[in-house]
Amino acid sequence: MSNLKNKSLITTQExxxxxxxxxxxxxxxxxxxxKKGDYKSIELLPGYTLIMIFFSPSTRTRNSFEVGMTQLGGHAIFIDANKSWLGRKSESIKDTVKVLSRYGDVISIRIFPNITNWKYGASNQVVREFVKYSDAPVINMEDDLYHPCQALADIMTIKEKFNNIKNKKFVLSWAYHPFPLPLSVPNSTVLIMTRFGLDVTLAHPPxxxxxxxxxEQAKENAENSGGSFEIKHSIKEAYQDADIIYVKSWCSLKYYGKPKEEKKFRLPYRGIWICNDELMELTNKNSIFMHCMPIRRNIVATDSVCDGKHSVIYxxxxxxxxxxxxxxxxxxKS
Amino acid sequence: MSNLKNKSLITTQExxxxxxxxxxxxxxxxxxxxKKGDYKSIELLPGYTLIMIFFSPSTRTRNSFEVGMTQLGGHAIFIDANKSWLGRKSESIKDTVKVLSRYGDVISIRIFPNITNWKYGASNQVVREFVKYSDAPVINMEDDLYHPCQALADIMTIKEKFNNIKNKKFVLSWAYHPFPLPLSVPNSTVLIMTRFGLDVTLAHPPxxxxxxxxxEQAKENAENSGGSFEIKHSIKEAYQDADIIYVKSWCSLKYYGKPKEEKKFRLPYRGIWICNDELMELTNKNSIFMHCMPIRRNIVATDSVCDGKHSVIYxxxxxxxxxxxxxxxxxxKS
Amino acid sequence: MSNLKNKSLITTQExxxxxxxxxxxxxxxxxxxxKKGDYKSIELLPGYTLIMIFFSPSTRTRNSFEVGMTQLGGHAIFIDANKSWLGRKSESIKDTVKVLSRYGDVISIRIFPNITNWKYGASNQVVREFVKYSDAPVINMEDDLYHPCQALADIMTIKEKFNNIKNKKFVLSWAYHPFPLPLSVPNSTVLIMTRFGLDVTLAHPPxxxxxxxxxEQAKENAENSGGSFEIKHSIKEAYQDADIIYVKSWCSLKYYGKPKEEKKFRLPYRGIWICNDELMELTNKNSIFMHCMPIRRNIVATDSVCDGKHSVIYxxxxxxxxxxxxxxxxxxKS
Structure with missing residues (x-):
């Protein structure tokens, strides 16, 4: 067991x-x-504060952290960063973080690519600046490169559903979506799954x-963990005999930050790169269907898949x- | 005494x-x-979370719930729903509720008629969808049909002010207001008061x-409870010998969602359907003046009534x- | 020691x-x-609620109060007042305050001059109305005249840094800033410092x-406390032999609420009324550099000052x- 005291989490890869x-x-x-209603865990972090800084919207992340801190006896502050001095650029990141980390015990930040004008990696740089200046540990609640808390929940879910996850066939399948979405989830997904020795298939259109x-990191991870990593352009081939189907839309790096141009490029895949029962039929009998949510039903995956026997999304x-x-x-605490 | 464990509250009528x-x-x-500052009640719900979803603004509702949860040892999360995935329509109600009810112990929602485009009953349908999908109890914090928490506070207040509330004359009097307001409060008021055996007079212009x-439900309630229910178009007749004056503005169902047309219809009642000292003189000596607040002073009721001897609004x-x-x-807990 | 039970704080001067x-x-x-992570102080205010009403943005104020209440075992509610009935003018201040002070144990309010249309003193009047109607103590979190919590933190910091603060040379130096800022901090600063017997120099351009x-109050304070108060128009003279340099921008009362006209008047001081190493060289060896933050770096003070050996801003x-x-x-509690 590692001692993680005061350790920041930017990406599980680090x-x-x-x-x-x-x-x-x-x-x-x-x-x-x-057990709902039986929160002996309030003894774990009594009086502690998590300061959550959201430049971007959230349902699961905000609520799971805020409920979580309550169940641990502490409190999570919700900040709409766009309405703060930070969002108004009246104050440097250094000054904001130096001060907030004197108050709170841990700081977390969510910053999507649009906040830094779709300059790939620029939002992650903001998170790294937070870590650089903070006197308290910092948690990345999703930037433009990584979503490590999602990755941790994903691998936890897989470990829960399978006795032995080694060399299970894990498919990360791209899906059509009306808007271009960040790469944080697919990046974090392939990195964590290759880390844990799964046989990872990344499926997407060219x-x-x-x-x-x-x-390259995913390949190296696979090599070190005894797993594997491959890329498929055929959705059917990808689904074949899969143990885990993880569906997610993301944008094209070729048209990064150019939504109009990408839209033309993306449109032909509508109704084709969607997870449906027919595709799920190709997977193993006990396969599971995953999605990080929010999910556009009947666009990214059909209702019958989301609500079906394979689904573990909740x-x-x-x-x-x-x-x-x-x-x-x-x-x-450690 | 009933066991209410995990019971949702959409309307007191149910x-x-x-x-x-x-x-x-x-x-x-x-x-x-x-007793202010002496909160032994923190032992009642330690570590519990109420997730409050507000599509519409609030003062009393939000603060009474958030203070209340604190005094009970738990926490209430305040969500501006218009800024969530739900408000952006990126996620189905089902998915949002399924997830949030895994986190929190109880969920509450406020959704005014404008959010569902003034389609009478549509906001209540959203609340019912919340109840349908939630794994935790759901509390209606006011929709377009009902405001059950207000109704409970109202009947509590009346029970507190009168030894015997049976057959007390309760008047719900319409008032002029610059904007068309929802029907949730008048609906909930006549339903709860007839339920508790009061003699209810509903007063409003044609x-x-x-x-x-x-x-019809109010009449049936009155019949079952030994109270009565009548409608008056004369404000003076209504106030005569009243024990309880409850003033509230609401919009006309005839012009529902048509504010401009209703305005013309409503304007003639300005300065006439207002609660003032002269009208209060017609009531019983120990009568009380109620309003759910916020109250437009000197439009809905005069300052001298709001601050006068009959007023119990605070x-x-x-x-x-x-x-x-x-x-x-x-x-x-039960 | 004074008994402060239920005492409101509008300005330290009172x-x-x-x-x-x-x-x-x-x-x-x-x-x-x-000690971070060791919050025995949660026993001090268990179950208490502070209701914070923000008409204006905040980083330090909101977070220090919200973290503080958590560390004391209570909770601070964050209200964006512009989205409340108060901000929509649906409800009188009296009614809002009467109700909220029935719920919470203490109420605080921030209201900058723009909220009351730059009518000097009008925001402070709102705070005074809060105090007038509240059944609970009220804390001014900064209005257009005063920022008493900042003043308290400032005098605390000075007492911490010097063994004897009596007759220490304290300089409040105006600085250029791209926008006209309120007078609350300079007002509160000269009032508290003269109160504690410092030798106060107020430096600004004509x-x-x-x-x-x-x-006049500052002069009277100085007389009573054995300190002194003087005004300088030369920044260099002011810095000479100073023990404490407190830099802050504020707007001209001559052009109060007229940002365009003031801009012309202010512009010539850009790059001149800025705190830099050269000026800090004129101060005493152990002098400290203060600012209430947020600070526009390299406009109000240079990076080398903000991050230098004199700086105590964090x-x-x-x-x-x-x-x-x-x-x-x-x-x-007292």
Whole structure:
């Protein structure tokens, strides 16, 4: 078990496998002891404050953190950063972070690519500036490159659903969506799954390649973990015999920050790159269907898949709560 | 006493009299033991979370719930729904509610008629969808048909001010107001007051009739409770010998969602359908003046009435706190 | 030691020296016992609620109060007043305050001059209306005349940095800034510093005089405390042998609420009325540099000053937390 005291989380890729396992172990322990209305866990972080800075909207992230801190005996402050001095550019990131980290015990930030004008990696740089100047640990609640809390909840969910996750066939399948979405979830997904020895298939139409650096890291992860990593352009081939189908839309790096041009490029895949029963039929009998949510129903996946026997989307969303509580306890108490 | 564990509250009309009495009893008990700065009640809901979803603005509702949860040892999350995925229509109600009810212990929602384009009953349908999909109890914080928490505070206030409320003359009097307001409060008011055996007079100018279904329910309630229900178009007749004057503006169903047309229709009543000292003189000596607030002073009621000897508006507003604490404890702990 | 139970804070000027000292003593005690992650202080205000009403944005004020209440075992509600009935003018201040003070244990308000159309003193009148109608103590979180919580944190910081603050040379130096800023901080600063016997120099270009009434109060304070008060138009003279340099921009009362006209008047001072190393060289060896933040770096003060050996800006900001906790405990528990 690693000592994670005061450790910031920008991406799981920069944490050792043992550090990630330490958080997961704590998360499973907390979930095992979890019972609605019976919150003995308030003894864990009494009087602690998480300061959450949101430049971008959120449902699961905000609520799982705010409920989580309450269940741990502390409090999470919700800040709409666009209405703060930070959003008005009256104050440097350094000054805001230096001050807030004197007050709170942990700081978290969400900053989508539009906030930094779709300059790939610029939002992640803001998160790194937070870490640089903070006197308290910082948690990345999703930037333009990574969504590590989602990745932790995802791997937790898979471990929960399968006795042995080693070399399970994990498919991350691109989906059509009316708007261009960030790359943070696909990046974090391939990085964490290759880390845990799954056989990862990344499926998308040509033009939706992930950042080459991420691909190389995923390959290296797979090599080290005894898993594998491959890319498919055929959705049917990808789904074949899969254990885990993870559907997610993301934008094309070729047209990054150019929504009109990308729209033309994306439109032909509408109704084709959608997860439906027919495709799910190609997977293994006990396969699971995952999505990080929010999910555009009947565009990204059909109702019958979202609500069907393979779907674990609500368990996956619930695990955001447990894994983030595990993370908070690990970095604040150990 | 009823067991209310996990019971949702859409309208008091769908709760049995015994269930309502159970909440009121708990509310009176909590109020009796209430002392500012002495919050032994924090032992009642330690670590619990109420997730409050506001599509519409609020002062009393938000603050009484948020203070109430704090005094009970838990926490209330304030969500501006228009800024969430829900408000952006990126996510189905089902998915949002399924997830949030995995996190929180109770969910509440406020949704005024404008949010569903003044289609009478459509906001209530949203609340019912919340109840349908939620794994946790749901509290209606006011939709386009009902405001049950207000109704509970109102009946609590009346019980507090009179030894015996049976057959007391209760007048719900329409008032002029610069904008068309929802029907939720008048609907909930006539339903709860007829339920408790009061002699209810509904007073309004022609054209401001409540929904026929509500009227029929009110009559049936009165019959069952030994109270009575009548409608008056003369404000003076209505006030005569009243024990309780409840003033409230609402819009005309004839011009529902058509503010310009209604304005012409409403304007003649300005300065006439206003509660003033002259009218209050017609009531019984110990009569009380009620309003759910916010109140447009000197338009809906004069300053001298709002601040006068009959007025109980601040006690009524304070009872929101106590009755909602009673409700929360009843549905979460019993 | 004074008994401050239920006492409102509009400006330190209306509190006795002993009352201010009582808060400072409590603040130092809380700071001495303060250790991140070890919040025994949650026993001080368990279940208490502070209702914070913000008409204007905030970083330090909101977060120090919200973290502070959490560390004291209570909760602070954050209200964006512009989205409330108050902001929509649907409800009188009286009614809002009467109701909220039935719920919460203490109420605080921030209201900048723009909210009351730059009518000097009008925002302060709103705060005074809050105090008038509230059944709970009210804290001014900055209006158009005063920022008393900042003043308390400032004097705390100075007491912390110097063994004996009597007759230390304190310079409040105006600075150029791209927008016209309120007078609340300079007003509160000269009032508190003259109160504590410092030798106060107020430095600004002609045309940036403070309100004559404030000047007279500062002079009277100095006379009573054994300190002194003078005004300089030469920035260099002002800095000479200073112990404390407090830099702050404020607007000209001559052009109050007329930003375009003032801009022309202000522009010539750009790059001249800025705190830099050259000026800091004129001060005493152990002098400190203060600013209430947010600070426009390299406009109001250079990076090398903000981050240099004299700078205590982060300690000053941290003291907001401690002094406000001291204030809350003093007015709620004594």
């Amino acid at each position: 944490w050792s496998k043992d550090e990630i396992d330490t958080v997961l172990k704590k998360a499973f322990e907390l979930k095992r002891n979890f 033009g939706y390649e992930l950042d080459q650096k991420i691909i 368990d996956q969303a619930e695990n955001r709560l447990h894994v983030q509580k595990g993370l908070l306890v690990s970095i604040l | 709760w049995s009299k015994d269930e309502i009495d159970t909440v009121l009893k708990k509310a009176f008990e909590l109020k009796r033991n209430f 054209g401001y009739e409540l929904d026929q279904k509500i009227i 006690d009524q507003a304070e009872n929101r706190l106590h009755v909602q604490k009673g409700l929360l404890v009843s549905i979460l | 509190w006795s020296k002993d009352e201010i000292d009582t808060v400072l003593k409590k603040a130092f005690e809380l700071k001495r016992n303060f 045309g940036y005089e403070l309100d004559q009434k404030i000047i 300690d000053q900001a941290e003291n907001r937390l401690h002094v406000q906790k001291g204030l809350l405990v003093s007015i709620l």
